Amino acid sequence: MPRPPRHDHDAGGDPAVLAAKAALRREVWDAMRAAKVARFPGAEGRIPNFTGAEAAAERLRTTPEWQAARTVKANPDSPQWPVRQRALEDGKTLYMAVPRLAEERPFFLLDPADLADSPRHASSIKGASKSARTVDVDELEPVDLVVTGCVAVGRDGARLGKGGGFSDLEFAVAAAAGLIGPKTVVVTTVHPLQVRDAGVIPVTDHDMAVDVVVTPDEVIETRGRRRGRGRTPAIDFDDLTDDKVAAIPLLQRLRREQLHH
Numbered sequence: 001m002p003r004p005p006r007h008d009h010d011a012g013g014d015p016a017v018l019a020a021k022a023a024l025r026r027e028v029w030d031a032m033r034a035a036k037v038a039r040f041p042g043a044e045g046r047i048p049n050f051t052g053a054e055a056a057a058e059r060l061r062t063t064p065e066w067q068a069a070r071t072v073k074a075n076p077d078s079p080q081w082p083v084r085q086r087a088l089e090d091g092k093t094l095y096m097a098v099p100r101l102a103e104e105r106p107f108f109l110l111d112p113a114d115l116a117d118s119p120r121h122a123s124s125i126k127g128a129s130k131s132a133r134t135v136d137v138d139e140l141e142p143v144d145l146v147v148t149g150c151v152a153v154g155r156d157g158a159r160l161g162k163g164g165g166f167s168d169l170e171f172a173v174a175a176a177a178g179l180i181g182p183k184t185v186v187v188t189t190v191h192p193l194q195v196r197d198a199g200v201i202p203v204t205d206h207d208m209a210v211d212v213v214v215t216p217d218e219v220i221e222t223r224g225r226r227r228g229r230g231r232t233p234a235i236d237f238d239d240l241t242d243d244k245v246a247a248i249p250l251l252q253r254l255r256r257e258q259l260h261h
Helices: 015-035 053-061 064-068 078-089 125-131 166-176 242-247 249-260
Strands: 071-074 093-097 107-110 133-135 145-147 152-154 185-189 212-214 219-221
Touching: 015 152, 053 064, 053 078, 053 185, 053 212, 064 185, 071 078, 078 093, 078 145, 078 185, 107 125
Parallel strands: 071 093, 071 145, 145 185, 185 212
Antiparallel strands: 093 107, 107 133, 212 219
C-alpha cells in the first residue's frame, strides 16, 4: 500500500512549485516501481531505497571528495545506509540526523573509534541509538561532506526530496552555525532512474544544491552549474507553517531566539 502523502501540506511554499514537485515525485516513484528497482518497503512517500545502493556507495568511495573528507553529515534514510557504513569503516566522524528532526538534540554523533557495534549496525537508525550520542547543533564540528537523500536529482545539481523540507532545514541550520560553508561538498547516491536533465527539477532559493551525484555506474559532477544558488540557505520562518515548527523542537527554539533578538 502506498503511504499517504504527509509532507507537502506542511512544507510551505508556492503552490504551483509544490504541485510540480509532487508530480515529479510521482513520476519517479512509478518508474522505479515499474522497473522493480525499489527495495522493500517500496518507493512511494519515501527517499526510495534502490537496487545498487551498495555499488553506488562504493563508487562514491573512490571520489576525491570522499577521500578528502574527515567529517560527514548524512541523512538517516535506507538508501544511504551503505554510505554511512563506509564512512565509519573509513574512519570518518559521522553525524546523522535524528529522523524528522524530532528530538531536542536532533543529531547522532558516531565516533568510528568508539562504536558499540560494527560499522554496519552502528550506522543504522536502530544501531545509532546504541553507538551514538545525541548532540545539538552547537556541539557539531565543521562538516567536510554532506550526504543527502533524493527522490530525484538533476544534472545541474537541483535536488528533489520527499517534500518535508527536512534536509534543507538541516542544511540551513548547519550553515547558520558556521558548520557548512562554500567549500563543503554535498553528495547523493541514487538509481539512474532518479537522475533528470538540467532544468527539469523546479527549485527555490532555499533548496539545497547537490555537487556530486553518484549512481552505481556514473559520477556526475554538477558544481558550478547552479552558480552558487542554494549553497548557504537561511531559515525563513515565513515559509514554514506553524505545524512544521511545532513538530520540530529545534525550530521552536530558533524561532524563540529570533523573536528575542
